[in-house]
Amino acid sequence: MKLGWVDGNFLAESYQEYATASEAGAAGNCPVWFAMAMDLWLEHAV
Amino acid sequence: MEGRFLIIPADRKANMETFRALFDQAIIAATRSPCEVAAQLSGGLDSSAVVYRASELYRTGRLLRPLRAETVGYPGQTECSRQVAAPPPYDLDAARQWCKQTLHLPLTPTILLASCQRLQSEGVGVLLTGEGGDDWLAGRREHWPDLVRHRRWRQLLTEGIAWRPSVPLHRQLKTIAGRALGPLVSAQQRLSFSHKIPVWIDAGWARRIELQDRWQRDSLAVPLPSYAQKQRFQNYHSARRYVNWENILAFAGSHELELRHPFHDLRLTHFLMGADGAYLRHGDESKHLLREAMRGTLPETIRIREGKPNSSPSVVSALAEGFPSAARANCCR
Numbered sequence: 001m002k003l004g005w006v007d008g009n010f011l012a013e014s015y016q017e018y019a020t021a022s023e024a025g026a027a028g029n030c031p032v033w034f035a036m037a038m039d040l041w042l043e044h045a046v
Numbered sequence: 047m048e049g050r051f052l053i054i055p056a057d058r059k060a061n062m063e064t065f066r067a068l069f070d071q072a073i074i075a076a077t078r079s080p081c082e083v084a085a086q087l088s089g090g091l092d093s094s095a096v097v098y099r100a101s102e103l104y105r106t107g108r109l110l111r112p113l114r115a116e117t118v119g120y121p122g123q124t125e126c127s128r129q130v131a132a133p134p135p136y137d138l139d140a141a142r143q144w145c146k147q148t149l150h151l152p153l154t155p156t157i158l159l160a161s162c163q164r165l166q167s168e169g170v171g172v173l174l175t176g177e178g179g180d181d182w183l184a185g186r187r188e189h190w191p192d193l194v195r196h197r198r199w200r201q202l203l204t205e206g207i208a209w210r211p212s213v214p215l216h217r218q219l220k221t222i223a224g225r226a227l228g229p230l231v232s233a234q235q236r237l238s239f240s241h242k243i244p245v246w247i248d249a250g251w252a253r254r255i256e257l258q259d260r261w262q263r264d265s266l267a268v269p270l271p272s273y274a275q276k277q278r279f280q281n282y283h284s285a286r287r288y289v290n291w292e293n294i295l296a297f298a299g300s301h302e303l304e305l306r307h308p309f310h311d312l313r314l315t316h317f318l319m320g321a322d323g324a325y326l327r328h329g330d331e332s333k334h335l336l337r338e339a340m341r342g343t344l345p346e347t348i349r350i351r352e353g354k355p356n357s358s359p360s361v362v363s364a365l366a367e368g369f370p371s372a373a374r375a376n377c378c379r
Contacts, residue, residue, distance in 0.1 A: 007248045014246065031246045037152050040138070044146045 006035045061325050064317060066339050070108070072311030073100050073174075077109060079304075081171025084114040086158065091333060092179025094348045095340050096308055100174075102343055116161050116173065150293035158294060158305075166301040173298065178309025181281035182318040183336045185327025189274035190226035192323075201324065202226055208329040229273060275319050 011031065018030035073096060077083045085097045100113040141152035153159050158173070165173065187209070193202040206222035213221075228235035243252045252258065264283075270276050298305050308314070321335070328334035332352070340349050 004248055005251045007246055010246045031244065033154060034244075034246070037141075037154075040142050041145050041149075041151050043142065045149055 005038070011035055058325060061321070062335070062339055065314075065335055068311070068314045068317050069095075069099065069308070069339065070103060072308040072314045073103060074108060075311060076174055076306040076308045077111070077113060077172070079172045082114065082169050083111070083172040083174065084116045084165060084170045085174040086161075086176070087115040087117040088176065089117070089348075090176065090179075091336065091340075091344075091348065091351065092176030092183075092309065094176075094344055095179070095336060096174055096176055098343050098348075099340070113174070114170070116165065116170075144297075148293075148296055150296050153293055153297055158298060162298060162301040162303060165303055171302065172304050172306055175305060175307050176309065177305075177307040178281075179333065179336065182278065182309055182315075183326060183333045185323060185325075185332055185334060186277075187225055187323065187327065188277040189272070189323030190222070191229045191273040194226045194230060195273075205324060205327075210330065270319075274323055278319055 014030050015032055018032075077100065085093065085100065087093050087097050097113060097115050100109060103109040104112045144150065145152055187205070190202060190205070193199075193205075202222060206226075207215075207218055210218065210221075243249070243258055247257070268276075268279055270279060295305060325335050326333070331337065337349055343349075
């Protein structure tokens with residue numbers, strides 16, 4: 001999310017859909033890992 | 047890799063026999079080492095094929111040593127025969143430190159991350175993976191534009207209708223036309239999946255830094271005769287290799303562990319680059335060639351399974367607590 005490279009709105013919506021599906025016992029996916037990983041990397045790479 | 051190096055068997059039977067022989071050869075080659083060799087076993091079709099076939103090769107005397115299987119369980123993995131403790135929470139500070147020291151992306155909590163230190167202490171020097179199975183063997187219908195180019199209409203229609211037989215005919219025809227003709231007439235549709243910008247990356251940011259052009263410029267132009275082969279070759283040179291592999295190879299190397307991928311064996315690659323797409327997928331069954339080759343080798347429950355447990359839910363849950371507020375804060379900037 002640093003430098004505005006990720007669409008925060010999309011990510012938040014995606015997470016809400018994932019959380020709802022998980023609560024209902026369904027499988028889901030959410031790109032939260034990629035955003036977190038890039039943010040960690042950007043702390044030192046720029 | 048030019049077209050003249052491709053291995054293209056004459057028919058379905060020869061195709062299967064060639065695949066079996068090359069897969070055995072790949073496993074035997076990948077297990078040669080003075081160190082102990084292990085194989086990562088995720089429970090999916092690809093890594094199971096490596097482990098079970100290696101076991102058969104050992105029993106028949108074609109491998110000198112048995113292959114050690116390395117696996118971990120995740121919470122919610124119902125088919126796991128033994129109870130597993132909840133894994134430790136993802137250590138963000140450790141990930142941050144890894145980025146700082148190496149300038150690599152942090153690693154997802156995979157079997158490798160969970161096992162590396164222990165494998166090193168137990169003298170394991172080589173770890174086999176099932177990497178490449180999804181890339182090479184899934185059968186993603188990337189050969190359909192080639193069927194149009196060669197006017198193989200009957201095969202195109204047969205495969206298209208068998209793909210989703212319950213869908214109304216007019217929708218089937220629309221899908222077939224889109225997938226078969228789209229890449230021939232549209233540069234955007236010719237893009238490999240690895241060059242498409244994920245929907246969660248901000249479109250304005252991607253345009254500003256010319257992300258798609260940079261990914262395309264980074265790809266290796268190799269003269270290959272068919273559309274399917276060009277698409278398959280992208281697996282070797284996709285932009286996501288920086289995310290998927292370079293950090294993992296660095297981490298394994300830091301534990302004196304060499305990762306080897308039998309499905310990326312060069313001879314097997316030559317075969318799979320030339321494989322007829324109709325053999326890779328049969329109707330809606332992905333990895334048809336591998337499933338048929340593993341008949342009698344794999345337990346049926348594994349041979350016919352479509353998915354497998356994975357760590358994604360655990361990762362998302364582990365990161366979830368701080369995520370929604372962070373996302374909200376950022377999207378309001």
